[in-house]
Amino acid sequence: MTNRVYNFGAGPAMLPTPVMQKIQQEFLDYQGLGASIVELSHRLPLFKEILDTSESLFRELTGLPDNYKVMFMHGGAQMQFSAVPLNLMSRKSHKGSYFITGRWGTLAEQEARRYGSTEVLMDGKEFEYRKIPYFDISSLDQNTSYVHMTTNNTLYGTRWHEFPDTKDVPLVADSTSDILSREIDYSRFGVVYAGLQKNLGPSGTALVLVREDLLGKALPETPKLLDYSLIAESQSILNTINVFGVYVTRLVLEWVKEQGGIPEMEKLAEQKSGILYEVLDNSDFYISVAHPDHRSTVNVTFHLEHDQALQKFLSESEGEGLFALKGHAAVGGVRASIYNAMPIDAVKQLADFMKEFERTNG
Amino acid sequence: MTNRVYNFGAGPAMLPTPVMQKIQQEFLDYQGLGASIVELSHRLPLFKEILDTSESLFRELTGLPDNYKVMFMHGGAQMQFSAVPLNLMSRKSHKGSYFITGRWGTLAEQEARRYGSTEVLMDGKEFEYRKIPYFDISSLDQNTSYVHMTTNNTLYGTRWHEFPDTKDVPLVADSTSDILSREIDYSRFGVVYAGLQKNLGPSGTALVLVREDLLGKALPETPKLLDYSLIAESQSILNTINVFGVYVTRLVLEWVKEQGGIPEMEKLAEQKSGILYEVLDNSDFYISVAHPDHRSTVNVTFHLEHDQALQKFLSESEGEGLFALKGHAAVGGVRASIYNAMPIDAVKQLADFMKEFERTNG
Numbered sequence: 001m002t003n004r005v006y007n008f009g010a011g012p013a014m015l016p017t018p019v020m021q022k023i024q025q026e027f028l029d030y031q032g033l034g035a036s037i038v039e040l041s042h043r044l045p046l047f048k049e050i051l052d053t054s055e056s057l058f059r060e061l062t063g064l065p066d067n068y069k070v071m072f073m074h075g076g077a078q079m080q081f082s083a084v085p086l087n088l089m090s091r092k093s094h095k096g097s098y099f100i101t102g103r104w105g106t107l108a109e110q111e112a113r114r115y116g117s118t119e120v121l122m123d124g125k126e127f128e129y130r131k132i133p134y135f136d137i138s139s140l141d142q143n144t145s146y147v148h149m150t151t152n153n154t155l156y157g158t159r160w161h162e163f164p165d166t167k168d169v170p171l172v173a174d175s176t177s178d179i180l181s182r183e184i185d186y187s188r189f190g191v192v193y194a195g196l197q198k199n200l201g202p203s204g205t206a207l208v209l210v211r212e213d214l215l216g217k218a219l220p221e222t223p224k225l226l227d228y229s230l231i232a233e234s235q236s237i238l239n240t241i242n243v244f245g246v247y248v249t250r251l252v253l254e255w256v257k258e259q260g261g262i263p264e265m266e267k268l269a270e271q272k273s274g275i276l277y278e279v280l281d282n283s284d285f286y287i288s289v290a291h292p293d294h295r296s297t298v299n300v301t302f303h304l305e306h307d308q309a310l311q312k313f314l315s316e317s318e319g320e321g322l323f324a325l326k327g328h329a330a331v332g333g334v335r336a337s338i339y340n341a342m343p344i345d346a347v348k349q350l351a352d353f354m355k356e357f358e359r360t361n362g
Numbered sequence: 363m364t365n366r367v368y369n370f371g372a373g374p375a376m377l378p379t380p381v382m383q384k385i386q387q388e389f390l391d392y393q394g395l396g397a398s399i400v401e402l403s404h405r406l407p408l409f410k411e412i413l414d415t416s417e418s419l420f421r422e423l424t425g426l427p428d429n430y431k432v433m434f435m436h437g438g439a440q441m442q443f444s445a446v447p448l449n450l451m452s453r454k455s456h457k458g459s460y461f462i463t464g465r466w467g468t469l470a471e472q473e474a475r476r477y478g479s480t481e482v483l484m485d486g487k488e489f490e491y492r493k494i495p496y497f498d499i500s501s502l503d504q505n506t507s508y509v510h511m512t513t514n515n516t517l518y519g520t521r522w523h524e525f526p527d528t529k530d531v532p533l534v535a536d537s538t539s540d541i542l543s544r545e546i547d548y549s550r551f552g553v554v555y556a557g558l559q560k561n562l563g564p565s566g567t568a569l570v571l572v573r574e575d576l577l578g579k580a581l582p583e584t585p586k587l588l589d590y591s592l593i594a595e596s597q598s599i600l601n602t603i604n605v606f607g608v609y610v611t612r613l614v615l616e617w618v619k620e621q622g623g624i625p626e627m628e629k630l631a632e633q634k635s636g637i638l639y640e641v642l643d644n645s646d647f648y649i650s651v652a653h654p655d656h657r658s659t660v661n662v663t664f665h666l667e668h669d670q671a672l673q674k675f676l677s678e679s680e681g682e683g684l685f686a687l688k689g690h691a692a693v694g695g696v697r698a699s700i701y702n703a704m705p706i707d708a709v710k711q712l713a714d715f716m717k718e719f720e721r722t723n724g
Contacts, residue, residue, distance in 0.1 A: 038374060079436060204567060204603060226585065
C-alpha cells in the first residue's frame with residue numbers, strides 16, 4: 001500500500017482507495033483479456049455490460065423512477081449548462097428560470113442566454129452566497145420552460161436542504177458535488193446532472209438523468225452529442241464515450257453499495273461535516289463562510305480570523321498529509337471537500353489539527 | 363509482465379505497453395504526492411506542466427507552425443463535426459464544403475447542415491469508398507467557408523496520400539486515425555482534429571489544432587465549450603478537462619519521441635502495412651477492400667473469398683493472440699488496425715497466420 005494522503009480538493013477529487021487499487025491491479029489486463037479497459041472498444045458486449053451495470057446500480061442505490069433515462073455525456077457539468085437550454089428551451093415560453101446560489105448557477109444562466117431568454121428568480125450575491133435566499137415559489141411563472149438550481153454550492157459550502165415545488169415546470173439540478181451523498185426524491189426533478197469528478201469518477205464526463213417526457217424537444221441548433229434524445233436512444237454510445245470514466249463510475253457505484261448505500265453515505269456526510277462545524281462553532285479563530293441554516297455536508301468552508309495565518313495553516317496541514325485545503329480563489333480561506341471517499345478518520349484528524357493550530361496561533 | 367494480446371481493434375485502440383506500465387505503476391501515487399493523477403485538480407501547476415509538455419512535445423514532433431493553437435476538447439472527433447461549422451461557418455458564404463470518403467465524412471457533413479448550407483465536393487459512395495475519388499480542386503468555390511476532409515478512412519482502409527491545395531479556403535482535417543503516423547505539413551490546414559483513442563490516448567477527448575486567424579468567429583449559438591477562441595484562451599481548461607486523457611497523451615507523445623519521432627513511425631507504418639498488402643497481393647483467397655492507389659498504412663482491410671471462412675478466421679486468429687480483427691459492420695470482412703503502438707512482430711505474426719490459414723482453407 002502506497003502512502004496515500006487525505007486529499008480535500010474539490011475536484012477532480014479523491015476516489016475510494018479500494019476502487020483505485022482495483023483499477024491499478026487490472027489496468028494492463030482487464031478480465032484476463034490481455035488488454036486494458038482503455039484499449040477496448042465501446043461497442044464490445046463487455047463494455048455494454050459495464051454501462052448496463054452502472055445504470056442498474058445507480059437505479060438500485062437511488063430508487064430513480066423508471067421513467068428517467070440514465071446517460072453518460074461528454075464534457076462534465078459545464079457542457080450541461082449548454083445542453084439544458086438546448087433541450088428544454090423549446091417548451092412553452094422559451095425562457096429558462098435560474099436560482100443563482102453560487103458560481104456555477106451564474107455561469108449556467110449566462111450560457112442559457114444564447115438559446116432564449118432567461119430570468120433570475122433570486123441571486124445570493126447580496127449575501128456573498130453565504131446563504132440560499134428565500135424565494136416564494138407560488139410566484140413562479142408556470143409558463144417558463146424550466147427552473148435550474150445548483151443543489152450544493154462547492155465554492156461557498158452551502159446547499160439546499162429542501163427543493164422547491166415547481167409544479168408542472170421541470171426542475172433541473174446541477175448535483176455535481178452532492179450526488180450520492182444524500183437521499184433525493186428524483187421524481188421532483190425533470191433533469192439532474194453531475195460531472196463525474198467529485199463523487200463518481202474521473203473528469204471529462206457527466207452523468208445525466210432525464211425524465212422521458214422531456215426527450216425529443218431539442219432546438220435545431222443542438223449539436224448531436226448534446227441532444228438528450230439521441231444520447232438516450234444510443235444508450236450513451238452515439239460516439240466513443242469516455243470508456244475509462246464509465247468503468248471507474250461502475251466501480252465507485254459498487255463501492256457505495258458495499259458501504260451500505262446512500263443512507264450510509266448521507267449519515268457519514270452529516271457526521272463528517274458535523275465534526276468540522278463543531279470546531280467552527282466553538283471558535284472565534286475560524287469564521288464559517290456558510291450561514292448555519294444552509295451548510296453543505298460535503299464542502300466545509302471557513303476563513304481564519306487573521307488572514308496572515310492562512311498560508312501557515314495550509315502548509316502545516318499539508319505537512320500532516322491533509323492535502324488541498326485551499327479555498328477557491330473567489331472565496332479565499334479554507335475549503336475541506338469531504339465527499340463520499342473521504343474517511344471519517346481524516347476529518348477527525350483535520351478537526352484535531354484545526355484545534356491545535358488555533359491553540360498555537362490563536 | 364502480464365500476457366498482453368495484440369489488439370488490432372480500430373479504437374479505442376492498443377496503446378504502447380511501456381506507457382501502460384508507467385500509468386499502472388504510478389496510478390496510486392503520482393510523483394510521490396500520495397494521490398492519483400485522476401484525483402488531482404486540473405488547476406494545479408503540475409497539471410499545467412502536463413498540458414504544456416504535451417503541447418511542446420507535439421510541436422517538436424510535428425513541426426507545427428507557431429501560428430497554430432494546440433487544444434484539448436471534450437467529446438472526441440464527433441464533437442468536432444459540430445464544432446467545425448460552429449466556428450468556421452461565419453466566414454464568407456456560410457457554406458461548408460465536404461469531401462466524402464467514408465463514414466465519418468458523411469456524418470460530419472450531415473451535422474454541418476444544422477449551421478449553414480453544405481456542399482458535397484465528391485462522394486466515394488459509388489466506389490463503395492474503396493478509393494478516394496478525383497476532384498478538380500481548381501473548380502473549388504473560393505467563397506466557401508471551409509473544406510472538410512478525412513485524411514484516413516478507418517472503415518475502408520483508404521487514405522489521402524496528398525492533400526488538395528484549397529488556396530485561401532481553410533482546409534479542415536479529421537486525422538483521428540493517422541495523426542502521428544505520417545509527416546504532415548500542417549501549414550496546409552486551417553484546422554486539424556483527432557479523437558485521442560487511436561494514436562494518442564484514451565477515449566472521450568480530442569486534440570484540436572487551429573490556425574490563429576480562424577479564432578474569434580464562432581456563431582452565437584456555439585456552446586461555450588465548443589468555441590475555439592474560449593478554449594484557446596483558457597489553454598484547454600475553461601472547465602475540468604479529462605485529466606487522465608491529457609496525462610496519457612503526454613506519455614504517448616514522449617514514447618513517440620523515444621521511438622525516433624514521426625519519421626520512424628511513418629517508416630514502421632509503411633513496413634507494417636506493406637507486409638500485409640504483400641500477403642493480399644499474392645493471394646486469390648484474400649480480397650483487398652481498398653484500391654491499391656489509396657491504401658491506408660494504418661488500417662488494412664480485406665474480405666475472404668469465401669465469406670463462410672470469416673468466422674473461422676476470426677476465432678483462430680484470436681486463439682493465437684491476434685485480437686479484434688473483425689471488420690466494421692458496414693464493411694464486413696477483416697480489418698487490421700496497426701497504429702503506432704502495434705509492434706511489427708505482431709504484424710509479421712498476422713501475415714504468417716494469414717498465409718497458413720489460406721494454405722489450410724484455400
